Amino acid sequence: MPASSRSELITFLAQQRPEDVLGTAECDWVDFKGAGHGAPYDLSTHKGRFELSKDVAAFANAGGGLIVCGITAKQQANELVEVARKLTPFQQSLIKIDQYKTTVDELVRPLVKVTYQWFAHPNTDEVSGHYFVLDVPGLPEAERWALVRKVLNDKDQFTEGWTIPIRHDDRTTTLSPDEAYRLINDGVRSRFALPWTTPPAPRSDPAEARQELEEHMMWQDLPVLFWQSVPQNAPELVTGLHSQDGIRGALLNQDALRPHGGFNFSLAYNAPEPYRGGLLLTDNRRAMSVAADGTVTAAALATDDMLGWGMERGFSEKGRLNVVALSEMMLEYFRLVDHKIVPAVPGVWEHRIVAVRFADEPPRKLAPGANPAFPFIGATQRASTNDWNMTWTAHGDPEQDAHEGLQRVYALFGLDAAQNPYVRAKALSTEALRAAFQ
Structure with a gap:
């Protein structure tokens, strides 16, 4: 095949x-x-x-x-x-x-x-x-x-x-x-034809943004999953970044599937704070920053405190990722970013998934199917590398982009995202996840 x-x-x-x-x-x-x-x-x-x-x-x-x-x-x-x-x-x-x-x-x-x-x-x-x-x-x-x-x-x-x-x-x-x-000549003509046009502002460096967030959270020795979204034509400053009707308000009032007790970036007791000219929303196990140019960097601990929730304490599965936690957080990230932040900067966006220190002892593990409390398929697979960095062009549809993100996480473990119980065709189904919460 x-x-x-x-x-x-x-x-x-x-x-x-x-x-x-x-x-x-x-x-x-x-x-x-x-x-x-x-x-x-x-x-x-x-x-x-x-x-x-x-x-x-x-x-x-x-x-x-x-x-x-x-x-x-x-x-x-x-x-x-x-x-x-x-x-x-x-x-x-x-x-x-x-x-x-x-x-x-x-x-x-x-x-x-x-x-x-x-x-x-x-x-x-x-x-x-x-x-x-x-x-x-x-x-x-x-x-x-x-x-x-x-x-x-x-x-x-x-x-x-x-x-x-x-x-x-x-x-x-x-x-x-x-x-x-022709390309060189076109560039010269456009430069002289538009003398008032200023060059685009320097784009945020995704690697630097991840490192800065990791250091801010003091997670340098822990397994972390990052999400990033980068506009291709980034402005110097996104309109409405710090407005209650703009991105700050979107972070503060997230339309989460489970506002209380769910796996998402909605924090009931924490408000977005100024951070390097942008915004930062965080607690001790998850974080999301929005840079001045609109670049989004989010992260979650891949431990029993977050993406591995309940696996070690409930099932003695050290290092195992919770399929519900991973799936819900994946979908919630793109529901927020695709609906509330991407529209603030028109044009093409690039999404990215980065997993660091997943192969360190004890390695992060993932199994096809659902969590051990439910019927599941096959044995757990270990993460195959410590440095996993994958990108794709944003669809703008949260369920499609969440499926793209899951594909890249599952591939790290040698698995196919189609083995996730909440995937339907090429989408991570909101309805299937809602049913799992009941």
């Missing part, structure tokens, strides 16, 4: 089902790199460094994608594109992630925050090793285009110059000189 999306492919690898990736065609969101007898990219050479940078920049220009190392793709005579045909996992010692990070940071402009992930091959097969995946985020339209600031000469050595790689279906090509000239 070929993968139909980035999140599904990641789920297959996290569940140690790499054979399910076979048959997936290379396209504008995935490229396969067979390992052969060495690493997919030889970063000891200029050519290898250029190829890595070119592939990263191409996906950044195409809305994001995966570079999957350890799976070989081939094109048959009757096919138009290359298709994943053979599993070629390799040893982790062949790749030094710091070299990948250094190469991309040095050669690609603007900076692209690639996520690097290892996935183990099943131990039961004759072959062994790991798959290495580079998850490349897409650049916002206003920040395109990514370029590689060196080119190769006829001896495969770096020389001065630059190129703009683009992803076209299953191929990586480059922007033509004529098209590059």
Whole structure:
């Protein structure tokens, strides 16, 4: 069963089902790199460094994608594109992630925050090793285009110059000189045609916002789940941010499914406070901040105090996440953000899920189905990494965006969000959750 999306492919690898990736065609969101007898990219050479940078920049220009190392793709005579045909996992010692990070940071402009992930091959097969995946985020339209600031000469050595790689279906090509000239000329004309236009304000840095919130809460050593929502065309200051009729009022008077005793960001006894020019609403186990430019950063402890509520005390399940708590909090976040905050900044928004320290001892665990008090399917699965960072373009519909968020959390545990009892089709159902409360 070929993968139909980035999140599904990641789920297959996290569940140690790499054979399910076979048959997936290379396209504008995935490229396969067979390992052969060495690493997919030889970063000891200029050519290898250029190829890595070119592939990263191409996906950044195409809305994001995966570079999957350890799976070989081939094109048959009757096919138009290359298709994943053979599993070629390799040893982790062949790749030094710091070299990948250094190469991309040095050669690609603007900076692209690639996520690097290892996935183990099943131990039961004759072959062994790991798959290495580079998850490349897409650049916002206003920040395109990514370029590689060196080119190769006829001896495969770096020389001065630059190129703009683009992803076209299953191929990586480059922007033509004529098209590059047109883009530059359009920019020059717009600059002189609108002399009164001020440049957009610097956008909030999502990573810095998470770190600042984590330090403010003193959660640096605890497992935390983050939600973030970032406007692509952020203003310097959102209109009505501190107004009772605006975002401050929305935080103070949330339309929660369960205002008292539910898993949400509604705090009956705490009011939003000024925080770094924006707002902060928090208690000792959950927090939500809204920056001056509208960027939202929310967090919840993945412990028995919040997302694992009652699992340790009630069922002796240390580290296990409560499916109701996770599902309800996921939906409540997007009910608030999609309905009350996103409309304050028109345009495209990006949502993000980040899980940190989920694999530390004792690891966070999740099972398909409902909580142990109800019928459930299968055994608990452990979180597969400590650094999980996934994004998507906002739908603006809370149930759809909550489902997107659940997909990314479940993939961290090698699970499919369809195994969540409150998912209906491609949505996290409000009605199904309401029924669970009764």
